[in-house]
Amino acid sequence: MQIWIIRIAFTLFGAALGFIIGDATGGATGDITGGAIGFLATIILVGIEFSIPRPLLRDFFACFAGLTFGLIVAGLIIYIIRATTGAISLALTGGIVLSCAYAGTMIVYRRRDAFALFSLTTHGIQSKSPTIKVLDTSVIIDGRILDICQTGFIDGVFVIPRFVLNELQHIADSSDLLRRNKGRRGFEILRLMQNNPDIDVEVTEEDFPEVPEVDAKLIHLAQEIGAKIITNDFNLNKVAELQGVTVLNINELANSVRPVVVAGEVIQVRVLREGKEPNQGVGYLDDGTMVIVEYGRQYVGQTIDAIVTQTLLRVRRLMKWTLMNQRTCVLIPAAGRGNRMGRHRTKKPYLELLDKPILAHTIGVFDQSPVVDAIFVIVGEMDFDACRSAVIEPYDFQKIARLIPGGETRQDSVFNGLKALPEDTDFVVVHDGVRPFVTDDMIFTCLEAAADSGAAVAGVPVKDTIKITDRDGFVVDTPDRNQLWAVQTPQVFRKDLLIEAHRHAQRDQIQLTDDAALVEQLGFKVKCVMGSYDNLKITTPEDLIVAEALMNKG
16 A cells, blocks of 8 residues: 555656646746646656566666666776876776676676665565565464474565455454354464564565455465465465466475375274274374274274275375264256257267266266265156166166256256255265266365365366457456356355255245355355366267367376
8 A cells, every 4th residue: 555655646746846847947838738747757657667577676776776886886996097197098988887887787686685775575575585485374274384484494584464464354253163263373373473583474564456365465476576375275276386476385295294104014003983884994193194994893992003005195185074074965966958969869967978978977986085975966857767777777886875856957956955965964065967077186175175164166267368248249348367267066065055045046036057156145255276177067069079088088
C-alpha cells in the first residue's frame, strides 16, 4: 500500500512541477499544458517502473550507482593529471572516463549483494544470506519447520507475508474447533521461531490486491524477490513449479530422511490392531511408518520381530490417513446416456478400452486403493444385469457394496448414492465412471486436502486463453488464465457437507454440473488440488482414440 501512496504522490508532484514550469514560460494556457505534460510524463515513468521486475530494478540501480562512482573516480584522476601536467589530451580523457565508468559499473554490479545498500531486496526484506524463503500457511500450522530450522539444515531469511498472517488469523478465529486449534498452533510456532536468535524471521507488508488467492500471492512474491517457497501443500507445490518457482516441500523432506528398510531385514514392531485382510496385523515404526504384518492378528498388543518382505513408497501417506480412522466410500456415477458418442450403440461405461470396459478400468483403481472402504456404482436400472455381467463378475472386484439406480440427471444420481451410504461414512469420493486414468496419488491427495478443508477437487490449470462471449458470439471478457482451473474428478467431501449441499439444491431446484458447485452454493470453500492432464473423461469418439493412445503409452 505504501508504494502506491509514493507513486500517487510522485504523479501529483510531476503535474504540479509541469504547471509551474508552464506558467513560467508564459502563454495563456502554458500552465495547463505544462501540468498535463508533467502528469503524463510521471504516469509513463510510474508505468515503466511498475512493469520492470523488482530484482531487475535493483540491478539497474546497482549499475547506475557503479557508473556514478566510476565517473567520480575518473573526474578525480583527470583533475590530478591536469593539476600536475597542466594539460591532458582528449583521447586520454576519453579513455580514463570509459575505463573508470565500465570498471565502476561492473564492480558494483558483480558485488551488489556484498553492499548493505543492495542487500535490501524489494518490499523491505533485508537478507543476511543470499537465500530467502517464503513460508505458506500450511507449513506454519504443520510446525515441523521449527524443528528443521533448529537443526540448522535450512538457513537464510524466512519471510512471512502479511496476507499469510491474515489467513492464519482467519483460521484461528474459526467457529470450527479443529481449525481454531490449528490457527493457534500456527501462531505459537511463529512466536517460537521469532524468539530463537538463530532463526531470521521477517514479516513483509507487500500484498497483491489484484490477486485474490493466497497461493497465487505467494508465487508472485517469490518471483519478485527471487525466493523459494517452503510448503507441504501438494497443490501449491505443483502450480509453483509450473511457474518456475523453486519449492521446498516438507513432506518430501520427511519421506527422504525416513529410515530405509530392505527385504529380508528383521525389524521390531508392536502390533496395535487387526488389518483389513484376514489374519493381518498392523503396527508402526518409531517414525510413523505403517507396517502390515501377515499372520499378525494373533499378536495384537504384543511387540514382535518381523522379517520385511516388501516395502511401499506411499506407506507414509497411507499411515497418515489410517491413523485418522476415517471411513471412505466411493460413488461412481455411470448412468449417463452417452449422447455424444455418435455411432457407438454401446453406452460409454461399457465401451472397451484395450479389451476391457472403461468402467472396469475406473473401478479397478479404487478397488485396489488401501484408503477406500466401499464402492457404490450408480447405473441405469435397465443396466444392472449388463454391469454385473460385463464389469463386476469378470474382474472379481472386492469392494463393490452394491449397484444403485441412477436418476434423471447426474446430480439426481449422486443424491441417490448419498442416500444409500452407510451411516458411519466419513468421507465421500465422487468420480466419473468414464474417467479411467485416475491414480492412487490423486485419490490420496484429494482425501488429504478434504480432511483438512472439508471439500477438495482434482483439477489442472488451463493452458488456453479463455474468452467469455455474449449470445451472438462476441467477446465480452477475457479472464486471467492464471486463476482458471479445469476441474476433474475425484471430488472428495465430508459426507454431511455433501448431503446438505444436495438437499439445499433440491429444495431450491438448483441444477449444476458438478458436486463442488453445489457445495460452493452453501458458501463453503472448495480446495483445488493438482490432478493430471492425462485424467481424461471419455465423452466423444475422439476421446476414445486419445484414451487408447494413453493406455498404450502407459
